[in-house]
Amino acid sequence: MSPADDAPDRGPDTAPTDFLRELIRSDMADGTFGGRIQTRFPPEPNGYLHIGHAKAICLDFGLAAEFGGTCNLRFDDTNPDTEDTEFVEAIVDDVAWLGFEPERAPLYASSYFDQLYAWAEHLVSAGLAYVDDQDGETISAQRGGFGRPGVESPFRTRSIEENLDLFRRMRAGEFPDGARVLRAKIDMQHDNMQLRDPVMYRIRHAHHHRTGDDWCIYPTYDWAHGQSDAIEGVTHSLCTLEFDSHRPLYDWYLDHLPLPSDRPRQTEFARLEFTYTVTSKRKLAKLVEDRLVDGWDDPRLPTLRGIRRRGYPAAAIRDFCEFIGVARTVSRHEIELLESFVRRELNATALRRMVVLRPVRLTITNWPVDEHGAAAVEWVEVANNPENPDEGVRRVPFSGSLWIESDDFRAEPPPKFFRLSPGREVRLRGAYFVTCTGFETDDAGNVTEVMCTYDPATTGGNAPDGRKVKSTMHWVSVDHAVDVMVALYERLFAAEVPGEATGDPLDDLNPTSREVLERCRAEPIVGECPPGSVVQFERLGYFAHDPSTAGLFHRTVGLRDEWANIQRRSAR
RNA sequence: UCGCGGGUAGUUCAAUUGGCAGAACACCGGACUUUGAAUCCGGGGGUUGCAGGUUCGAGCCCUGCCCCGCGAGCCA
Numbered sequence: 001m002s003p004a005d006d007a008p009d010r011g012p013d014t015a016p017t018d019f020l021r022e023l024i025r026s027d028m029a030d031g032t033f034g035g036r037i038q039t040r041f042p043p044e045p046n047g048y049l050h051i052g053h054a055k056a057i058c059l060d061f062g063l064a065a066e067f068g069g070t071c072n073l074r075f076d077d078t079n080p081d082t083e084d085t086e087f088v089e090a091i092v093d094d095v096a097w098l099g100f101e102p103e104r105a106p107l108y109a110s111s112y113f114d115q116l117y118a119w120a121e122h123l124v125s126a127g128l129a130y131v132d133d134q135d136g137e138t139i140s141a142q143r144g145g146f147g148r149p150g151v152e153s154p155f156r157t158r159s160i161e162e163n164l165d166l167f168r169r170m171r172a173g174e175f176p177d178g179a180r181v182l183r184a185k186i187d188m189q190h191d192n193m194q195l196r197d198p199v200m201y202r203i204r205h206a207h208h209h210r211t212g213d214d215w216c217i218y219p220t221y222d223w224a225h226g227q228s229d230a231i232e233g234v235t236h237s238l239c240t241l242e243f244d245s246h247r248p249l250y251d252w253y254l255d256h257l258p259l260p261s262d263r264p265r266q267t268e269f270a271r272l273e274f275t276y277t278v279t280s281k282r283k284l285a286k287l288v289e290d291r292l293v294d295g296w297d298d299p300r301l302p303t304l305r306g307i308r309r310r311g312y313p314a315a316a317i318r319d320f321c322e323f324i325g326v327a328r329t330v331s332r333h334e335i336e337l338l339e340s341f342v343r344r345e346l347n348a349t350a351l352r353r354m355v356v357l358r359p360v361r362l363t364i365t366n367w368p369v370d371e372h373g374a375a376a377v378e379w380v381e382v383a384n385n386p387e388n389p390d391e392g393v394r395r396v397p398f399s400g401s402l403w404i405e406s407d408d409f410r411a412e413p414p415p416k417f418f419r420l421s422p423g424r425e426v427r428l429r430g431a432y433f434v435t436c437t438g439f440e441t442d443d444a445g446n447v448t449e450v451m452c453t454y455d456p457a458t459t460g461g462n463a464p465d466g467r468k469v470k471s472t473m474h475w476v477s478v479d480h481a482v483d484v485m486v487a488l489y490e491r492l493f494a495a496e497v498p499g500e501a502t503g504d505p506l507d508d509l510n511p512t513s514r515e516v517l518e519r520c521r522a523e524p525i526v527g528e529c530p531p532g533s534v535v536q537f538e539r540l541g542y543f544a545h546d547p548s549t550a551g552l553f554h555r556t557v558g559l560r561d562e563w564a565n566i567q568r569r570s571a572r
Numbered sequence: 573u574c575g576c577g578g579g580u581a582g583u584u585c586a587a588u589u590g591g592c593a594g595a596a597c598a599c600c601g602g603a604c605u606u607u608g609a610a611u612c613c614g615g616g617g618g619u620u621g622c623a624g625g626u627u628c629g630a631g632c633c634c635u636g637c638c639c640c641g642c643g644a645g646c647c648a
Contacts, residue, residue: 044647046648079648082647135646136645136646140644144644145574145644146574146575146643147573148573148644177646191576192575193575194643194644196644199646203646220648221648225648241577241641241642242643242648244576244577244642244643245575245576245577246643270641275583281648323584323596323597324584325586327584329577329579330578330641330642331583331584331585332583332584333584334584334598336583336598337597339597340596343609344610347609347610348610386607386609387610416608428606430606469606470608472605472608473607474607559608560608560609560610561608562609563608564608
């Protein structure tokens, strides 16, 4: 093989290009920001991260690294009512799991409260901010609407001295919650509603997870975000599309503060959404609070903790995010595309094991007995991963009494079914060819036992005469089987866009999103699977061993299943 | 109603900035196979939202229209 053959798929010629990279490249080329790039990932610690955040994380950290810069993890903790250290810890952990390392220890917008306050006084002193005594309802009504200009607050023309005095007394705690706010003095007629004298500070006598009771006024998102970026030296402040209309405000604040010329610049991109799920903290919290799922790490949830417990590899998520690129078109990806990345990664890395989900007994009638009259046991070698010979082989006990998958036997085989049925010969993986000689049923007609003979010449699954079989099946020795519990998952929602029809996503909840199989039979080595590891149950799919409950396996994703497609097509 | 953003295959994105509209996933077919997996090969798929204009030539530029998203928290 020549060196060119094993060159990576993405050489310099095919490096991803998108509007963000083009922007950064052009900034680098013309010396904007002195050829420097610094980004930040700015979650609010009021919930758990989900798959949608993965795109932002990959972009914020990935782009900085790609262009030789750095990325901070900064908590946007300006609202004490909803935030908690529980979420801080989980978010730090999730970002690390995804494979990204912040340049510094986590940062907090709350660390900048003093500076923010000083800058607010600066704006008040410049006549660019004022204290408004009206309540929220009144202010909202005065703001006007789309195509309808707002009206100015009667307090807008207060003197600078009075504003300063009032603002200081707000900070000193002289007024109750909601009594007054500090507002930027911009333009109540502006087409962009964000610029109609936005609120900068609100009074909230609340305990903050980091600053405790030091403050009773808290900055709003808009007043805190750009300034935090500036303090940290962020150059490219990347966020999702819904902040597009906030950009003029982001710039307005920065323009009116004593800052160096290298100011951060906000750029928006489309958030990541998927079919058959929801990615909104509010909706996810609803599922958890209403106990519709087990918790924030339920494997059916698109939270990072959920998909991690489900067995999705971080590498697959990173590859996916790189593959989909970034644009400004609102996009909802087919969940199948993510799954295909999960399969691709796991196919290369997951060890193969044999587990029978829905067991039916198979008896080999001509299996030998040993010198004591007991059924012989033979340990056969099976590859741990045919995709990767370096993983070696394991020895699996085989005998005349086996469990096979009930789906793998049909008394009356339908067209194109080429697994086991009376008179049919198949291969038992790594062991022998067997031919079905008969079967037993119970009173209801369910198959209870399948009888076979085996061909001793086909040891290891090889036929010396070269004859072929149409099917190779997995199996587990009855006497050596270990019981495991398996959770099979379908989509959490039955509709492509949950809530599209009725407005409430819960109306589209899939009632059969989880099926638990209590007694699946596994080959002995499955009992040694490390918690959290993901293996392939041959012919069935990838399964993740639960991190805390031994013997519980979550189906990460099934294998592609041509037989299921055939059945689906013939059903129509 | 006003402002901003967006519209290329079923889906998500490309198209060297005005030069033969492509890729992946999905779907269909074939090869191979000790996983009906993986892998390999091939196929169907398009009025580039619509209409007009500029141009030798328009997905790209201009004009008008249509559709979708976001915006009137003291949330982020």
